Amino acid sequence: MTALLEIKNLQTEFKTEDGIVRAVDDVTLSVRAGEVLGLVGESGSGKTVTALSILRLIEKPGAIVGGSIRFDGRDVLALAEKDLTELRGDRISMIFQQPKVCLNPVLTVGQQIAEVFLRHRSMEKKDALDQSVELLRSVGIPSPETKVSAYPHELSGGQAQRVMIAIALALTPRILIADEPTTALDVTIQAQIIELLRKLCETTDTALIIVTHDLGVIAEIADRVAVMYAGQIVEEASVEELFDTPQHPYTVGLMQSMPTLGDRRQRLNMIPGSVPRPFHMPVGCRFSPRCRARVEHGLEKCLTDPPALTGETRKLRCWLEGKE
C-alpha cells in the first residue's frame, strides 16, 4: 500500500538572535490511509514543529529548509499559497492543545463550524448551519440544537475540544493532525476524547497523526509510533513492538519513567540530565550524554559519530543495535 503522506529528510529551522536552531532535523515519516501514527517526545523534541511543517504553518523566523513532504502524490512544499489554503482544513486538518483558545471568542460555535463549509464548499449559509448541528451531534455534544448558538466561553474544555474535532473533521479530511489533543483536559475527559477521535477516524477512514508526550494516549490509540528526541526520530515501530521491546535507550527511559499502578517505590525512574540545548548539540548521538546503556556497554563511538536511522518497518537510531 502506498503512503498517503510521505515526509522525507524534513529539516525545519528557526532563526534566533543567537543563531539558527534546527528544531526538526532529518525527519522521515510516512502515513498510510486510515492509519493512526503516534509522535512521541518531550517538550522541545520537535514533534509539534514537525506537525506544523506538514501544513506549512511554520512562520518567520522559522522555515522549512530541506527535505520533502508529499501528500497524495503532490509536493506540499511546492504548492502555491492558494492551493495550500485549499488543502488545509479540507484534505488535512489540525486540532490543537488548548481547545478553548482555539475557538474565536466572538463567533458562535455554529458559525465557526459553518465557516469551514462556506470556505471550502461554498454551501448555502443555512445548509451549513444545519450541517453544524449534525456534526455537533456526531461528536457527542448534548442538545446540539441549542449548543450551536453557544459562544466558546459557555463550553467546557472537553466540549470545546469536541467542537474543534467537529470543525476539523467537517469535510472528512484524509489526515487529521492532533497536537496534544488531550493535554489540557481532565483525565476523565481525555479517555472520552481519545475514544471519539479513534471512532470518528475509523468511520471516515481518516489517517490520524497524534502528537503527544503521553505514552498512555499512544498505547490506547496508535497503530505505529515514532519517538522523537532533540529534533530527530530515534525509534519507530508498531505500538505493540514498541511497548513490548523498546530498543532505544531513550524509549526505554520514557517507559520506565511512567508510574505503574500498585508499584509505590520511593521515586519514579528518571532519565538523568536534560534535553540538550539547541546550540550545544552533542557531536555524536544526541542522547549520548544521558544514556545509561552507553556507559554500561562502554561505547565510545556514540560520543563522536552520529548514528543513522536504520531498519525497514522497525527503525532505530542507535549504535547499540543488536548489542544486547
Next chain:
Amino acid sequence: MTDASETAIIAPEKIEAPQRSNFSKGLRRLLRHPSGQVGGVVILFLVLCTIGGQAILPYDPLDIDPIKRLRPPSAEHWFGTDELGRDLFSRILYGSRYTLMIGLVSTSIAAAGGIVLGLLAGGGGKLADMVIMRFVDVLLAFPYILLLLAVIAILGPSLWTAMIAVGVGGIPGYARLVRGEVLALREAEYVEAMRALGGGHLRILFGTILPNILSPLVIFASFTIPLTVLAAAALSFLGLGAQPPLPEWGSMLVDARTFLRTAWWVVAAPGVAIFISILGMNLFGNALRDVLDPKGQR
C-alpha cells in the same frame, strides 16, 4: 391541546427561562448606567429632533423677520431671535440634524479608512506596515486644523467637504488603534487554528481578527464622534464648513459673535447646544466603555 403539554414534558430545555442574548444584556447594563442614561437622553433628543424635521418646529428656521431682530428670550421665542429675526429655538432644533450627520459621516469615513489601513498594516507584512504607518505618521505630523484646511482647499468649502475633511483627519487614530490590536491578536491560537483550517490571509484579517476588535473600536468611536462634531463646528466657525443660512451650530456661532456684548443669547444658544450634545455623547461613550470592556464586567 394535550399535544402541547406533552411536547413540553418531552423537551424540558424548551421551557427553561429564556436566555437573554448578549446584545440585550449589554443594552440593559447600558440603560442602568447613570452616565449612559444622561448621555442616552441627550442623543435620543438629537435623534428625535432630526426625525421630527420641520413639523415640530414652532417657526421656519430660515424665515427672516427684520422687525423682530435680536429679541431676547421670551414666551414667544424661547431662545430669542438672531440678527435677522429668525427664531433661535427652531434653528437650534433644526441644527441637531447636522450635528448628528457630521458625527456619523465623519466617524464612518475615519473608521472605514482607519480599519482598512490598520488591518493591512498589522497583518500585511513588514513592507505594508512600514509604508502605511509612515503615511499615518505624516498625517499625524500635520497640525490638525491645517490638515483639515488642506483637504478643504482641495475640495472647496461646504458642509460635506467639512465632514470628509474631519473624517480624513480621524483616520490616523483608527489606523493606529486597529494596527495595535491586530498585532496583539495575530498570534492568538484561534487565528493559528483558522490558518490550519485553510483561512486565507484576507479572510483571517477581516473575518477572524476584525470581529474581535469591534469592542475597542466602538468605544473609540464613541469618544471620537464628539470630537468630530467639535472639529466640524470649528471649520464652520472659520467659514469653511456649513455655509449660511444653514442653521449649523458652528456657523451660527460665527454670525453671532459680533453681538456677544449686546445680545448674549444669540451666542449662548448654539454654544450651549454644542456643549450639551458633546457632554451627552461623551457620557454615553463612558457608559459604553464600562459595558463593553470585559474587565469591568462582573
